[in-house]
Amino acid sequence: MNEKKLVSGLVSIAIPAYKKKWLKEAIVSALSQDYPNIEVIIVDDHSPQNLREVVVPFLIDKRVSYYYNEINLGGKSVTNNWNKCLEYVNGEFFVLLCDDDVLMPNFVSELLKLAHKYPKCNIFHGERVLYHENTYSFESMESWPEYESFVDFQKEKKKVKRKHTITEFLYRSRCIKEKKYIVFPVGYFSDDASILEIVATGGIASSQTPLVKIRISDDQISSEEKYPIEKTKAAIMYNEWYMNNPMLEVSQQEIKNSVDWWAYGFFQSANIINKILILYLVPKFVWPLKQKIILFIKVCISN
Template sequence: MEIRLAIIIPFYKKKYFRKTLESLKNQTSKNFSVYIGNDNSPENIEDLLIGLAEDFNFTYQKFDKNVGAQSLTTQWDRCIALSSNEDFIMILGDDDVLGENVVEQFYKNLETVEDLNIKVIRFASQLINEAGEKTSEIFLNPEIEKAATSYIRTLQGKGRSTLTEHIFSRAAYEKYGFKDFPVAFGSDNVAWLEFPDLADIFSINEAVVNVRISKEHLSSRNDNGLDYRKREGIYLFNRYIIANYDQYFTEEEKILILKKSYRNLRYYSRNKIKTLLFIIFMFRKIGLKTWQIVKDNRFND
């Protein structure tokens, strides 16, 4: 059978990587290719790769320069560039774990996906900790859901969205690419709007992706400098969404997105000119309701 799926692993940390590879070895369908791009990590993983070719097809490249520290999306892009002409792509975190039937379910639903002209596929997901213990319920999704509806559901805390739990078409990636926000916060959120052309996302709830939350995880690290960069990323990607796709959201939803953006702007920056320009931007989008957002997020400068 033709290989239609490329699994891309932007590698940097070894601690949980063995478990990630084991989850690929355990797939009930081996009809995929793996591309591992080492972001010039100081950790040696060659011992984990010995004999791996007997389990599945893979390509390994250690890059001479670390780029992820400055731009995670640049690392994603150069790892994707290692791949061949597979029609669909998954970016698998180097600490995440796939349920054993993820690839099987991808192919089982592929005919439906292509008949519906779907560009983004999403799996059920569950959080795990450092020990691999499950720390959340399984997050299920509507089988067919508009991209904008999916984003609002996540923003309201009624759903979740990570890079690993999605598969996307190569054509959609080549059309839009990943937008480069600080520490890639929101780069995937924007992709799940743009890659499907704001149309439908198809969900597979019969297979589960395990997303690891650990102390090493970017979103879990207690670092003030990193926190400010994350806040800047949240401000920028939500602003980007409204600047480019506000017509896909109701006024109430636009207020919700702009509130999130403004709150994070005020957290990481007290620049009065930048704040004023964003207030003007909000006013053009939601009119007088801007003042309630400003009032609710007032700080002593």
Template sequence: MLAIIIPFYKLAYFEETIQSLANQSDQRFKVYIGDDASPECPKKIIEKYQDKFDVNYYRFNENLGSKSLTKQWQRCIDLSKSEKWIMILGDDDVLGSNVVAEFYKTIPIIDKEEIKVVRYSSQLINDKNENISTAYTHPRIEKSTTFLIKKVRSQTRSSLSEYIFNKEKVLQVGFKDYPLGWHSDDMAVLEFSDFSTIYTINEAAVFVRFSLLSISGDLTVSREKNKAKFLFYYSLLSGKFFSKDQVQILFPKLFQAYLSDKKQVMYFLRITGLCIKSGEILGYIGFLKSILHTFSKRTKESFNVK
């Protein structure tokens, strides 16, 4: 059975999310809504649709998402029961009407291949439900490390809502608690798949909302996002999950995290240690040159040197 878990906080597009569940051609799922002590009450909307599908609503007394988004995800997962599979659906994202039906069609393959992570095609929408991207599709079978490199190179995209995870694996591994949950979904895809295989369902789509109300569209939290970026790439490069060529693509992302916030001296020290340990000497020299270039430029500007 499939559990669709909605960590709730924003009411703005919530009914459209709920309506997309009512529209599912296959109703073999249960919905668990975890209200993160929101100032906006979703009860009227939930009551409106409670006869359409099996829904369980719980309001938490403490707002946890503002402190740790991943811990809010986890306590919402804990609301679920014996379901084998879970989808964590954003409270503003929308499912295509055949998402559940296509999942059940693939169960025999998923079980045979021992797949732990299932992915859908996706498309970005705005606050007016207009498509603002082309449809993103993926290889039917793809290594999660290959996917990550493609995402780093802006050749694809993903977000938490378009995945279904094996619940046992989620509970075993857990989500990495990065600031704002930024990159926590990327790491989840890698770890929940054991850095191995993702199975894609391209015949159904998840429509992901991009607006100023979403973290993706919020430009005021850049420092927190940058911290998450550093922690994510540092963790990846500290392991041995990627080929030498892939590592060459990942290291610049780690360097950028420091260059975007040079007050973080610890970033510099950890990068230095990692480069020495991994033998990334040429990349490290280029990194030092970037620091010196930036310092020289700022010094000239401060003295108004042309």
């Protein structure tokens, strides 16, 4: 692999950019870190929204670089552009900042303290605050332990106590560049699988103070009514990945329950055509033919 030499102490903050609305705020938060040795990498994923207009004023700062994808990489999965960002990384440490999120000024400095304290860890987590765009309210999330082994982290995740977004982490660059982000349709579940793989290399260390503001809005992929077919495919692929991964302890019944729960949620929010397609997609060991017929009848009656 033609690996560039990473600069010791440098932190690379990459922004996989597509939406213009909050991009300036994200860039400002990256440049406002109280840790000075950073670079900010903006990768425009062939956006139709003229992101260059937002980015150009920041290019006078030598810490900022801007790249434009000649084709849209994130259309099938946003994860493709996350991995493109990794190609431009020069720093010893790496942060992936979504274009609608905000890093608090001490995000990098606080997580670097953990990096020095836990040299065997390759991933470090900052507590998040959810910012609900429509209601303008903030919601602080529960803190994670300062250190967790992979086994403990996986146990908590299986209890659905380890929800996260991709912006909340700082990585040792060599590890994430080697592993890369795992690609699922529209990027759904990609963060979960990718984080699990990195945690498996040495555990995870977490800050007990809020370090990142995560925006919740209708423009996001996670919006309930968006991409039900792709999300169903992603749920099935993620659980297949989980079941076939020797690092992870999981039973077929747990996989069945997980796919059932996610697919039914996507099924409920889908239109009639997509409901039928979801019925077709879900494996028979999760929804047997009888159950699919019952769901189909319920759909026909309700419509």
